[in-house]
Amino acid sequence: MTDKTTAARVALVTGGSAGLGLALCRELAGRGWRVITDGRSEEKFKEADLPDAVTVVVGDLTDADHRQALVGEVSAYGRLDLLVHNASTLGPLPMRPLAEVDIADLQQVWRTNIGGPLVLTSALLPWLREANGVLLSISSDAAVHHYEGWGLYGASKAALDHVTLTYGAETGLRAYAVDPGDMRTAMHQDAFPGEDISDRPLPETVVPHLVALLDERPASGRYRAADLGGDVR
Template sequence: MPVALVTGGSAGLGRALVHSLADDGWTVVTDARDPEALAAAVRGLDAVVPVAGDVADPAHRQALTREVEWLGRLDLLVHNASTLGPLPLRPLRDVTERQLLDTWRTNAAAPAALTAQLLPRLTASAGTLVAITSDAAVEHYETWGAYAAGKAALEHLTLTTAAEEGVRAYVVDPGDLRTRMHQDAFPGEDISDRPEPESVVPALRALLAAAPPSGRYRAADYADRAGDLAGASR
C-alpha cells in the first residue's frame, strides 16, 4: 500500500487530495494546526493518520517523521500547508521583520526541514516530492510580497533538492481556488467564480501519473490528461 504525507489536510486542496488518495487505497499521513478541523476533515477515512500541529514547529515535524517511519515507506510528500502572512495583506513597507520571518518559516524553511528529515524514506521508495506553489512566486502582486517570496524560496529549495538528491520533484501551481485562504486574501469579496479545490485534484493526479522530469508545472496544463485517465479507468 503506497504511503503519502500531505501537510495542511484539514481544508482546501490538501483536504481534497487526502480524500482522493485515501479513496484510491493510499495510506495518508496529514496534519493541520486545528485539531477539531483536522478530525472533521478525515472522519470516516480509515487509512488516514491525522497528526495535529504546526509544520513550523520542529517537535511537530518529528511527530510526522515518526508516523512515516512506523509505516516504513514514503511514496509521496506534498508540501501544501502555508500562510498568507499578516492579514489584511499589506505593502512590504508595513510588514515587520518578524512577520516576514514567520511567513517564510512556514512557507519555505519548514517544508525544507521536513523534506530533509524524510529524504531517506522518500528516496528508498523512489517517491515523489511535491510543493504547492502560486503564480505569485513568479509575478509581482501588490501586498503579496511576504507570501510570494516564501513561495519563490519554496520552489527553489524543492527543485534544488531534486538536483542534489536525484528525487523526482514538482512545484505545482494549482491556480486560484475557492478556499478559505483565498477568501482571507480578499475579505468581503465574492470569490464564488473560483473553482473548488476538488476540481484541481484530477489534474494533479494526472501529473503524478505522467511522471515528467522534475520542474515547475501548472495544474491547468494537465486538465486534459486528467480527463483521459478518467475515461481509461471506466
C-alpha cells in the same frame, strides 16, 4: 509507536484539514494509499471526517517536536512514496505592501512556507530515496508574478519552488512545484476579505491534475495545474 508497515503506497500531505490538502488526502485514500496529514486545528479535522486510511497528526509544521512526530509516523509505515508541501500561510492579515511589513512578519511567513518544508524534506529523504518517491510543493502564480500586497507570500513561494527543484537536482528524485491556480478556499477568501469568490473553482477540480502528474512522472520542474492532464470532475 505501533508497527504499521505496509506494502501500500504512503503519502504525507501537510495541511490536510481543509482546501486542496483535504481534497488530495481523500483522493489518495480512495485510490488505496495510506496517507499521513497534519494541521493546527483538531476541530477542523473532526469536521473533515477523513477516511480511516488517513492518519492525522495535529500540530504546527514550524514546531520541531511536531515534525518529529510526522517522521515517526512515516517510520512506522516503513516507506514514503510522496511528500506534499501544501500547508502555508498568507502572513499577517490584511495583506500589506512590502513597505509596511517588518522582520517578525517575514519570519512568520518564512518559517511556515519554506523553513518547515525544507527541514521536513531533509528528515524524510531516506524514505523518499528508498521508494524512488515524489516531492511535490504547492506553489502560486505569486511566485513568478508581482501583485500588490502579496510580496511576502510570493517571495516565500518562489523560495519553496527553488528549494523543491534543488532537492530534485541533488537527489535525482522527481520534484515538482505546481501552481494550482485560484481556488475557492478559506485562504483565498482571507486574501480578498468581503469579496465574492464563488466564481473560483473548488480545490477538488485541481486534484485530478495532481494525480495525473503523479501517474505520468514527467521531468522535475515547475508546472501549472491547468496545463497538466487529468479528468476534471
